[in-house]
Amino acid sequence: MRWRPEPACPCCGGEVAGRRAALRAAIGGLACAAAFLAGGAPAALAASGAARAVSVRRVQTGDSFAGVYWRDGQYDREALRRLDWVFRDPALDEATPMDPRLFDVLHLLAQRMESTEAFEVISGYRAPETNASRALRSRRVSRVSLHMSGMAADVRLPGRDSLGLARLAAELQVGGVGLYRRDGFVHLDCGPARRW
Numbered sequence: 001m002r003w004r005p006e007p008a009c010p011c012c013g014g015e016v017a018g019r020r021a022a023l024r025a026a027i028g029g030l031a032c033a034a035a036f037l038a039g040g041a042p043a044a045l046a047a048s049g050a051a052r053a054v055s056v057r058r059v060q061t062g063d064s065f066a067g068v069y070w071r072d073g074q075y076d077r078e079a080l081r082r083l084d085w086v087f088r089d090p091a092l093d094e095a096t097p098m099d100p101r102l103f104d105v106l107h108l109l110a111q112r113m114e115s116t117e118a119f120e121v122i123s124g125y126r127a128p129e130t131n132a133s134r135a136l137r138s139r140r141v142s143r144v145s146l147h148m149s150g151m152a153a154d155v156r157l158p159g160r161d162s163l164g165l166a167r168l169a170a171e172l173q174v175g176g177v178g179l180y181r182r183d184g185f186v187h188l189d190c191g192p193a194r195r196w
Contacts, residue, residue, distance in 0.1 A: 051068045051071040052070035052071075053066075053067055054069055054083070054106045054110070055067075055110070055118040056119045056121050057086075058087070058124070059120050059122050063086045064118060065083050066118060069083060070104075080098070080103075083098060084098050086121065087153065088124065089126050091130045092127050092130060094127050096125045096127075096150045097150055098124065099151045099190050102150075102151060102152070102189065104174075104190070106119055106153075106155070109188075110157075113160060113168065115157055115159075115160060117157055119153075119155045120155060120156045120157070121153055122155065123147060124150075124152075124153045125148075126147040131148050146176070151189050153189070162181055162186050165186050166179040174190070175188060175190045175191055175193060176193070176195070178196045
């Protein structure tokens with residue numbers, strides 16, 4: 001697999017601004033929800049019925065979560081609420097309901113890598129204002145990003161190579177995967193399977 005550098009976090013494949021583009025991105029993410037759970041590793045995860053846990057720590061705030069977020073065939077609302085807070089936009093101290101499939105991606109990757117370390121979250125939810133501000137400062141930030149929909153996170157896993165993490169995520173085809181080797185993190189999302 002060959003990785004090519006592209007602008008950072010092109011979550012929705014372009015730099016198109018505006019509410020309509022953001023709405024199209026959100027609808028596209030919902031449309032691929034069925035595809036996400038219908039094939040490959042996510043289907044095996046859904047079929048297993050075993051409890052799902054995740055361990056994460058937010059770099060900017062030190063907030064963390066380690067525990068079960070899915071059991072007995074359903075997501076634990078209190079655990080999701082706590083995860084939403086860890087993944088919040090720290091610039092505005094604003095949280096949004098994160099797409100729980102993102103936590104499924106993290107759970108699956110930790111399982112496959114046999115890791116008990118907490119994922120370090122560099123970026124989770126981004127309020128539109130925060131994302132727009134970052135996009136003005138850097139062309140590496142998409143103006144229409146799955147971060148704004150609570151469907152993406154930029155993470156690293158201590159003691160693990162970012163290239164190895166990105167390769168595994170790409171092989172599992174559980175969503176978007178972007179490798180930012182120079183910055184030492186991997187973008188993961190629960191949108192359509194793609195890589196950069």
